[in-house]
Amino acid sequence: MAIIPSSTTQYSAPDVPHPFRQNMNYFYLTGHDQPDALLVCTLTNNTFNDYLFLPPFCPNKLRWEGPSLTSRNSAESLELSKVLDFSEIKSFLWSHEHCHVFMDNLESSWLLIAHDLNVGDKKCISPFISDMRIRKSDWEASKMAKSSHILGEALKIVMNKSVKEMVGLLSQYYQCDLLGGEGFAFPPVVACGDNSTIIHYMKYKGEFRRGELILVDSGCEVGHYCSDMTRVWPSCGECGQILKECFPVLRGRCMNVCWRPIWSVLRHLKDKIRLILSMRLYISRDCGYVYDEYRGIGIRIEDDLLITQNGGHVLTKKIEKSARAQTIRNTVKN
Numbered sequence: 528m529a530i531i532p533s534s535t536t537q538y539s540a541p542d543v544p545h546p547f548r549q550n551m552n553y554f555y556l557t558g559h560d561q562p563d564a565l566l567v568c569t570l571t572n573n574t575f576n577d578y579l580f581l582p583p584f585c586p587n588k589l590r591w592e593g594p595s596l597t598s599r600n601s602a603e604s605l606e607l608s609k610v611l612d613f614s615e616i617k618s619f620l621w622s623h624e625h626c627h628v629f630m631d632n633l634e635s636s637w638l639l640i641a642h643d644l645n646v647g648d649k650k651c652i653s654p655f656i657s658d659m660r661i662r663k664s665d666w667e668a669s670k671m672a673k674s675s676h677i678l679g680e681a682l683k684i685v686m687n688k689s690v691k692e693m694v695g696l697l698s699q700y701y702q703c704d705l706l707g708g709e710g711f712a713f714p715p716v717v718a719c720g721d722n723s724t725i726i727h728y729m730k731y732k733g734e735f736r737r738g739e740l741i742l743v744d745s746g747c748e749v750g751h752y753c754s755d756m757t758r759v760w761p762s763c764g765e766c767g768q769i770l771k772e773c774f775p776v777l778r779g780r781c782m783n784v785c786w787r788p789i790w791s792v793l794r795h796l797k798d799k800i801r802l803i804l805s806m807r808l809y810i811s812r813d814c815g816y817v818y819d820e821y822r823g824i825g826i827r828i829e830d831d832l833l834i835t836q837n838g839g840h841v842l843t844k845k846i847e848k849s850a851r852a853q854t855i856r857n858t859v860k861n
Contacts, residue, residue: 528626533564576608670752678747679845692731712746712753723825756843757829
């Protein structure tokens with residue numbers, strides 16, 4: 528038996544929920560994008576069945592949050608064996624208490640009842656689902672390509688018009704939405720100057736000053752499929768020389784690393800596998816091993832790559848990443 532919970536509703540105040548984000552393993556298996564549900568899959572006598580447990584219908588919740596799927600209206604639409612009310616979960620699990628149990632997210636509050644079952648070792652199913660998800664269908668690849676295209680178009684506008692980190696953040700969101708995106712794939716990094724040396728900087732309080740480098744690490748989501756791209760460019764042509772000198776060093780260093788076994792999980796490359804390629808260089812303001820002009824800069828280049836039978840296809844090629852291209856763009860702008 529496999530037990531995969533959806534994400535649960537998180538609240539910023541007693542009756543004000545945060546924007547909902549689904550457990551991607553759960554969504555991959557069900558296509559269901561609502562909170563507080565549970566998918567249970569069983570295999571008995573070589574017969575597979577999948578059951579979805581949903582919260583009971585609540586008129587008050589309908590008034591506050593709008594319509595949602597219930598066990599009364601969703602079995603056929605989700606193409607599952609059966610959709611049940613959550614009140615039935617306890618008796619259902621106890622009727623399968625002698626099964627081997629695989630769980631996604633062993634710490635989920637939804638699974639507390641399952642911890643009392645009379646079963647052997649409970650194992651995590653997440654690695655198995657990850658293996659299922661690693662190879663993309665043509666439909667999935669098209670969603671990722673669309674997401675990357677939207678992000679590239681939005682980032683062009685950020686490069687040309689933004690004057691503050693917060694403006695760059697909001698401009699990305701607005702442009703992605705206009706072009707058909709469904710929000711950020713993750714909280715973006717929009718950083719300038721010393722802030723770009725902080726790997727996950729998310730305060731968005733700086734201004735783009737002349738002579739500084741600007742770093743943006745962002746992703747767009749389309750149908751729950753995400754892009755991920757990082758670019759760095761000079762706020763003006765003055766610091767273009769730093770990029771020209773640092774890019775070859777960064778690229779050369781990363782190529783040397785590629786020959787070493789640094790991956791936690793080794794897999795053979797196959798058709799329709801998506802990779803994220805990243806190279807980074809961070810030099811803090813107090814670094815004593817470089818000249819002053821190189822201190823306080825962060826350079827990171829990140830691209831989405833889809834492996835196909837014909838080789839690697841860079842999904843995030845909409846914006847060039849070379850130092851020359853970035854310097855020319857901003858020299859002309861200024």
